[in-house]
Amino acid sequence: MPDWILHLDLDQFIAAVEILRRPELRGRPLVVGGDGDPTKRGVVSTASYEARAFGVHSGQPLRTAARRCPDAVFLPVDRAAYEEASAQVFATLRDSGAVIEPLGWDEAFLAHPALRRVRDPEVFAQEIQRRVRLSTRLDSSVGIGHTKLQAKTATGFGKPRGVFRLTAENWFAVLGDLGTDALWGIGPKTSRKLAELGVHSVRQLATASDVELAQVFGPTTGPWLVRLANGGDESPVTGAPWVPRSAGQEHTFQVDVADWAEVRDEVARMAADVARAALADGRGIARVVVKVRFAPFFTETHGRVLSGDADDETAVVAAAMVALDRFERRKPVRLIGVRAEFRSDDA
DNA sequence: TCTGGGGTCCTAGGACCC
DNA sequence: TCTGGGGTCCTAGGACCC
Secondary structure (H helix, E strand, C coil): CCCCEEEEEECCHHHHHHHHHCHHHCCCCEEECCCCCCCCCCECCEECHHHHCCCCCCCCEHHHHHHHCCCCEEECCCHHHHHHHHHHHHHHHHHCCCEEEECCCCEEEEECHHHCCCCCHHHHHHHHHHHHHHHHCCCEEEEEECCHHHHHHHHHHHCCCCEEECCCCCHHHHHCCCEHHHCCCCCHHHHHHHHHCCCCEHHHHHCCCHHHHHHHHCCCHHHHHHHHHCCCCCCCCCCCCCCCCEEEEEEEEEEEECCHHHHHHHHHHHHHHHHHHHHHCCCCEEEEEEEEEECCCEEEEEEEECCCCCCCHHHHHHHHHHHHHCCCCCCCEEEEEEEEEECCCCC
């Protein structure tokens, strides 16, 4: 029997962290997002299960959430608090002796010697849930599989507070008739494109032709889609520390900005911020990319490569200004962003 | 459903070189 | 000097995820 891989996902993570410090909110519909003002631009980061019952979900505009659930409590996003809770969870997982591969704030793949060749990985999964709850008071769900994709997909069927096992044995029984967007990595666009080819279900995708899909989706993506439908490949859980490829900032204005000088000032300020943070981390910047979202909702990006010897804040800001000058459109601006792409040869 | 902010990876097309 | 073919790099955009 191959080794087991676990995937742990905290239940309604952000909402749960808020409830821990405001116990009076337990059992109430709670929405965390933006700056907590549901009349402003912003989206839902996490809704509590009570709010989800009203049709509120992650990614939804706060205004919509307020309309669907007027009695919900709205709170601003507090990154620092979630990062701290997240670090505690990962520390607990590592203390168990597991190899941990984090996937964002509230998820991780897990491999452990105790999972080698056992018949009942559920016992270990429940022990992990218990430890996380004990040290952080947070509930989680755990998926079990022989591949990361199996484990990750299983977790959703265990929520909340449950454990679910998904292997080649029950993969098609559980997923076969579901739409292709049930798979991790297939979103609405790809799902629709597949449907146009007559591929509607996971089962159909699993037996689709690599060659045909390669023609439509490209040589890498096409065959990968078929592999997904079959439960994924054997990439191992890696404990190697994550090295970011890029870092940046974005900001959506509450009111569209028509004054280009104001846009310039804001881009310069953000570029300086991004450069300072990157250089403080010892990362060299290879390229700066400026993003502008014009009203009503049209996004354009332009970048500028930095010469190898010009790696200071001033050079980064100057490069951002050059990139910004390549935008020709002059419409009201909804969002601006600055992203630094790091050199890969340094840590 | 008037659409955040943090990211990653892949693709297509053009430039450029031999 | 009517126009091949392959490789690589860069750029912008698309799609997806948490």
